[in-house]
Amino acid sequence: MGLTIIGHEAATGVLRDIYDRMLERPLPAVYRPAHGRAPGIIQAHSLDPELIGKVFGTSSTLNGAGPLSWPERELVNALTSRLNQCFY
Amino acid sequence: MHDAATTSRMRGLAELVTIVTEAPWTLSRTHRDRSHEAGLGDEDILHAIMLSSYFGHLNRIADVVAVPLDYQVQVEPPHADPSVEPWPTAPGPVVGRLAIELERRPTTANALAAWRSHAFERNAPLTRRQRHVIARWVALWLGDGGISRPDDLTANPLDDDLRILAEQVTLAPWKLDDRSFDRLRASGFDDAALFDACVVASTAGVLSRITVALTALGRERS
Numbered sequence: 001m002g003l004t005i006i007g008h009e010a011a012t013g014v015l016r017d018i019y020d021r022m023l024e025r026p027l028p029a030v031y032r033p034a035h036g037r038a039p040g041i042i043q044a045h046s047l048d049p050e051l052i053g054k055v056f057g058t059s060s061t062l063n064g065a066g067p068l069s070w071p072e073r074e075l076v077n078a079l080t081s082r083l084n085q086c087f088y
Numbered sequence: 089m090h091d092a093a094t095t096s097r098m099r100g101l102a103e104l105v106t107i108v109t110e111a112p113w114t115l116s117r118t119h120r121d122r123s124h125e126a127g128l129g130d131e132d133i134l135h136a137i138m139l140s141s142y143f144g145h146l147n148r149i150a151d152v153v154a155v156p157l158d159y160q161v162q163v164e165p166p167h168a169d170p171s172v173e174p175w176p177t178a179p180g181p182v183v184g185r186l187a188i189e190l191e192r193r194p195t196t197a198n199a200l201a202a203w204r205s206h207a208f209e210r211n212a213p214l215t216r217r218q219r220h221v222i223a224r225w226v227a228l229w230l231g232d233g234g235i236s237r238p239d240d241l242t243a244n245p246l247d248d249d250l251r252i253l254a255e256q257v258t259l260a261p262w263k264l265d266d267r268s269f270d271r272l273r274a275s276g277f278d279d280a281a282l283f284d285a286c287v288v289a290s291t292a293g294v295l296s297r298i299t300v301a302l303t304a305l306g307r308e309r310s
Contacts, residue, residue: 001154001265001266002151002152002153002264002266003152003153003269003282003283003286004279004283005153005155033158033159034158034159034160039158040150040155040156040157040158041146041149041150041155043155044149044152044153044155045149047279047280047283047284048280048283048284048287050206051203051206051207051287054202054203054206054207055145055146055203057199057202057203058142058196058199058200058203059142061193061195061196061199062138062139062142062196063139065195066135067129067131067132067135068101068132068136068139072098072101072136073139075098075101075102075105076101076105076136076139076140076143077139077140077143079101079102079105079109080105080109080140080143080144080147081143083105083106083109083110084109084144084261084262085166085168085169085261085262086148086150086151086168086261086262087150087165087168088146088150088155
């Protein structure tokens with residue numbers, strides 16, 4: 001169901017490089033998926049590899065810095081997801 | 089950790105995020121004052137509006153591709169209820185100056201500008217015109233007065249189908265399923281083109297939502 005996701009193993013070329021680079025990002029351990037591949041939400045953007053840098057570049061400026069504290073940022077993200085009825 | 093000041097800020101954030109997500113055009117100066125009373129400064133408000141709007145994009149893309157969870161959960165999350173009605177649309181454009189300028193968070197403003205260029209300044213898979221048609225509809229629904237109404241565009245069946253998909257992405261992402269793509273697929277759209285259409289709608293949503301929320305915060309009342 002849903003549009004195509006090109007997974008980490010199936011990815012080649014530019015997309016594979018981006019996935020590999022994304023794994024090298026400094027991330028708190030709690031955000032690192034146990035499956036060891038690029039997080040699902042990054043793979044969700046696989047149909048437009050160039051977009052990945054734009055979206056997660058924006059994420060770094062918002063989720064990696066204040067003034068809201070980490071718990072406050074989590075509240076904002078979790079509540080937004082809940083209101084949008086999204087699992088993610 | 090959970091002292092009174094923290095609780096007050098958390099409650100203020102919850103109120104702000106709820107309105108930003110559901111109906112950003114209903115914000116007003118009263119909400120800015122209430123946020124200040126809750127211990128949130130303008131920089132906090134700006135951060136919350138940008139972050140919530142951004143996360144709304146992740147929600148929408150997760151729905152578009154039906155992304156699986158990365159981890160085991162102990163408590164199954166509630167399933168989306170597709171019967172829930174779409175968000176309402178703005179009764180009219182919110183016009184005026186931004187109550188809090190984007191430049192107070194320059195790294196995010198620059199990142200959004202790069203994202204905007206990627207989403208709107210290409211000719212494939214969607215044409216540049218189709219991108220603008222979608223963005224203008226999204227702006228209309230969210231009350232973004234900075235973009236002109238789409239009435240003057242020549243409507244054709246393909247534009248209509250793009251509008252219908254963009255409407256679901258913007259106002260009822262929980263209703264997205266394979267049927268959402270049927271009409272455009274029948275017109276020859278492949279998954280990359282369908283994804284592009286969803287990204288354009290979602291990106292327009294992020295940008296318009298931020299603009300509308302920050303503008304509405306400067307008005308006396310909605």
